[in-house]
Amino acid sequence: xNYLTNRARAKKVLILSGLVLVFAQIFAGESLAQxxxxxxxxxxxxxxxxxxxxxxxxxxxxxxxKVTQINEVAxxxxxxxxxxxxxxxxVNFWATWCDPCREEFPDLVKxxxxxxDKIDLITISLDELSEINGDVPKFLxxxxxxxxxxxxxxPSEEAAISSVSKxxxxxxxxxxxxxxxxxxxxxxxGKFKTELLRAEIEKLFNLNSAPEVKPTQK
Amino acid sequence: xxQKSILLVAVLALVTFFMSSHASSAKDDFAVGSTLDxxxxxxxxxxxxxLNDLKGKNGAILVFLSVQCPVxxxxxxxxxxxxADYQAKGINVIGINSNATEAIEKVKTHAAxxxxxxVLIDKNNVLADKFGATVTPEIFYFNGKNVLMYHGAxxxxxxxxxxxxxxxxxALTESLSxxxxxxxxxxxxxxxxxxxxxx
Numbered sequence: 001x002n003y004l005t006n007r008a009r010a011k012k013v014l015i016l017s018g019l020v021l022v023f024a025q026i027f028a029g030e031s032l033a034q035x036x037x038x039x040x041x042x043x044x045x046x047x048x049x050x051x052x053x054x055x056x057x058x059x060x061x062x063x064x065x066k067v068t069q070i071n072e073v074a075x076x077x078x079x080x081x082x083x084x085x086x087x088x089x090x091v092n093f094w095a096t097w098c099d100p101c102r103e104e105f106p107d108l109v110k111x112x113x114x115x116x117d118k119i120d121l122i123t124i125s126l127d128e129l130s131e132i133n134g135d136v137p138k139f140l141x142x143x144x145x146x147x148x149x150x151x152x153x154x155p156s157e158e159a160a161i162s163s164v165s166k167x168x169x170x171x172x173x174x175x176x177x178x179x180x181x182x183x184x185x186x187x188x189x190g191k192f193k194t195e196l197l198r199a200e201i202e203k204l205f206n207l208n209s210a211p212e213v214k215p216t217q218k
Numbered sequence: 219x220x221q222k223s224i225l226l227v228a229v230l231a232l233v234t235f236f237m238s239s240h241a242s243s244a245k246d247d248f249a250v251g252s253t254l255d256x257x258x259x260x261x262x263x264x265x266x267x268x269l270n271d272l273k274g275k276n277g278a279i280l281v282f283l284s285v286q287c288p289v290x291x292x293x294x295x296x297x298x299x300x301x302a303d304y305q306a307k308g309i310n311v312i313g314i315n316s317n318a319t320e321a322i323e324k325v326k327t328h329a330a331x332x333x334x335x336x337v338l339i340d341k342n343n344v345l346a347d348k349f350g351a352t353v354t355p356e357i358f359y360f361n362g363k364n365v366l367m368y369h370g371a372x373x374x375x376x377x378x379x380x381x382x383x384x385x386x387x388x389a390l391t392e393s394l395s396x397x398x399x400x401x402x403x404x405x406x407x408x409x410x411x412x413x414x415x416x417x
Contacts, residue, residue, distance in 0.1 A: 097288045098409060126407075128377070155382065156374040157407035170371070171353040171410035189352060190410050 064137035069129065070150045072160050078122065078150070079164065081182035088185075088204050090121045090197075093152075093164070093174040096135040097127070100191045101173040105143050107194045112147045115201060125151045126172060179204055248349050250402045254364045257345065259314075259338035262326035267338060269312070269364070276308035276394060277361040279386070282346065283313045283337060284354040285320045285328040287409035292376045293355050294332055300372070300386070301335045307394060308362075313337035316346035317354075319412040343413045353408035357386055359393070367393050370404035 070078065081089060092108055094101035112121045123145070125136045132151045140149055154160040161168050165187055168174050176187040177200055186200040256270045272278065281297060284290045301311035315325045315337055322339055329337040340346055349358055349369075359368040368389035373381045385404040392399045 095288075100410060100412075155380050157376060158371055158374055158383075158385075158405045161405040161407060168405070169352045170356075170405045170407040172408075173410075 061133060061137065063141075064133075065140040065145060065149055067125065067132050067136050067140070067149045067151050069132055070124070070152055072152075072154045072156070072163060075124070075150075075152055075154075075160060076163050079178065079182070081178060081180055086120075086180045086182075088119045088180055088201070089178045089182075090115075090119055090201070091164075091176050091178075092121075092123045093126060093172060094123060095126045095172055096131060096139050098172045102139070104173060104191045105139075105145070107192075109143050109145050109147075111194070111197065111201075112145070118205065119201060122148045122150065125149065126157075127151060129153045177201065177204075248366065250366050250369055252366045254360055254366065256364070259340060259345065261336050261338055262322065262329050267336060269360075272310055272312050272336060273360070273362070273364075274305065274308040274310040275362055277310075277359065277364075277367070279304065279309060279311045279390075280349075280358040280360070281311060281313055282351045282354045282356045282358075282411060283315050284317050284409055284411075285315070285324050287354045289376050289408040290354050292378060293372055296372060296378060297355065298333060301333070304390060307390075309359075309390065309394075311335040314340050314345060314351075316340035316343040316351065317412045318343065318414040343411065346411050346413065352411055353406050354411060355408055356406040359386065359389060361393060367399055368402050371406040374404075376407060 079089070079091065090111070092101075094105070096102070108121070108123070115121070123140075125131070127136050129151065136149070136151060152160060157170070161170050164174075165176055165184060167184075167187055167189075168176075169189055171189045173191065174187070174189050175192045175197070177185050177197070179185050185204065186197070188197075254269065256268055258266050258268045261267050269278065279300070297311065304311070313329065313333060313335060325337060325339065345351075351358070355372060357368065357370060357372055358366060361367050368386060370385060372384075372386045374383040374385070375381045385401060389399045389402060
């Protein structure tokens with residue numbers, strides 16, 4: 001009898017435990033979903049500004065590509081997708097002294113040309129400020145780069161890195177792709193593989209144009 | 219009453235399990251608090267050196283370095299001063315070069331010209347992989363018991379002209395005085411470690 005009562009109790013405990021686990025998971029999942037849903041909403045309330053304003057005026061050679069100096073605040077502004085119809089954004093962090101950055105740059109220029117009407121592509125140099133009129137625009141000219149180009153001058157690299165992505169460990173190059181809602185869909189520290197990056201960009205448009213498929217119930 | 223107690227314990231156990239499984243997923247493989255087993259690597263003269271032989275009584279600062287990286291060059295002076303300041307406090311600096319693209323001869327010449335501490339060659343970036351080190355310079359500070367106490371940047375400014383937060387020195391001071399380290403990680407900015415291509 002006792003044995004049966006204990007079995008019944010154990011059964012009850014097991015069932016209740018299972019229910020608790022299921023509720024806990026639903027609750028956690030819902031919290032995450034709420035957070036994801038909340039992010040674009042709050043962003044939409046803010047004033048729509050696409051390009052960050054330069055914080056310093058510098059004398060630049062008119063024959064070389066324009067490089068705009070930005071600080072951490074301007075960087076955060078740049079990365080936001082505040083417009084409801086904003087395009088996906090591809091950002092490449094680089095420096096003239098970084099060999100892998102230089103090596104992958106021609107592919108970046110090619111991607112910019114291929115997806116000009118579909119995505120926004122910007123490059124952000126982490127060179128010293130003294131290079132804003134020197135090696136940075138010279139290299140961009142050499143690459144025939146036409147995308148908006150910036151140079152980040154920040155008192156704290158650590159804070160700037162964290163504001164871009166929690167997954168960026170601080171190495172260059174760093175390439176990150178945001179969708180139209182400003183959510184990170186892909187990133188890579190180190191040289192990107194062009195075909196992989198292309199696939200990630202394509203995926204965004206396939207997803208947007210794909211018909212909605214209802215999951216089948218088993 | 220007994221049934222309620224069992225149920226309560228079961229619920230608590232489940233919640234704990236649920237929370238811990240989520241917390242652990244955010245952890246790095248070799249996070250602060252991990253203990254490092256003694257390791258051996260060759261120095262720039264080809265002589266095998268071990269962590270336990272090179273560390274001081276209060277531990278070691280392992281710094282991933284590069285010969286070519288301008289960010290490392292910007293930090294060299296500060297790293298040398300750090301090594302001198304903390305050797306007296308029982309913490310030795312050990313340089314690690316994990317770059318597959320930098321020849322040993324170059325690393326040797328560069329180390330002899332710039333550093334008074336040993337630089338070890340991390341062939342096939344085994345140590346960098348174990349730690350998850352990705353950039354140069356990147357710091358891993360271990361206490362005397364080989365427990366990782368701090369990981370990341372040296373300070374907040376690569377130029378050295380506008381240093382306002384001395385992450386590493388603050389962590390070392392706190393650790394040496396027996397206090398908990400308030401900020402035990404800080405993203406290091408620098409050149410990516412050039413790893414060997416693995417198939």
